[in-house]
Amino acid sequence: MSGGQRQRVAMGRAIVRQPHVFLMDEPLSNLDAKLRVSTRTQIASLQARLGITTLYVTHDQTEAMTMGDRVAVMEDGVLQQVDTPMNLYQKPVNSFVAGFIGSPAMNMGTFTITDGGARVGNAVVPLSRDTLSALPPDGKIILGFRPESLQVAAEGAPGAFPMRVMLVEELGSDAFVYGELAEAGPPAHGALISEQVIARVEPHDAPRKGQTIWLTIRPGSEHVFSAETAKRLSA
Helix, strand or coil, X not given: CXXXXXXXXXXXXXXXXXXXXXXXXXXXXXXXXXXXXXXXXXXXXXXXXXXXXXXXXXXXXXXXXXXXXXXXXXXCCEEEEEECHHHHHHCCCEHHHHHHCCXXXXXXXXXXXXXXXXXXXXXXXXXXXXXXXXXXXXXXXXXXXXXXXXXXXXXXXXXXXXXXXXXXXXXXXXXEEEEEECCCCCHHHEEECCCCXXXXXXXXXXXXXXXXXXXXXXXXXXXXXXXXXXXXXXC
């Protein structure tokens, strides 16, 4: 009997008992990638049809985001945020949730505030007035921006910073570029936590390895957190 068949048999036995709540603890962990996808959709469809409250435990964020009506994110046994999948992605309450949710991961780093924005390399990323008013006295923030929030720009464009391309992942409908800041700037300006930048680009016009491209952060898409508490500052 295959892993998928065993899962269906186990669920069938549970369903005939007409429970009020299902508890599923990593039910797909022993399945291969293709079977995980098909079984995941079957479980989601079955749960929607039965209307039975289901508590689903998983380390796979794709399962959590695609199957959950509300998702609880925990770190070392401490609850960080309970929210809808979209709110977890768009409005993480702290830098841990921001870095945990999303694949590829969010670009994040600690930067210094200057001239009304965060200095990334030799460029200044402007921040909203509300965000600036909530800044701590030391003027340092954790700035996060997702790969799809980066836009390829002309060299020297306002707010643009250069990235040296180290790797290009061409996935057909998407392409992801991995690189490093070509101009890191003085240490006081800050640095990326991961020491790399990840950007989603047009798959039909992806840059080449070794090429330097210029990127800007789409206005309003940045995530700002306190460097001291890691809690969200931006709206």
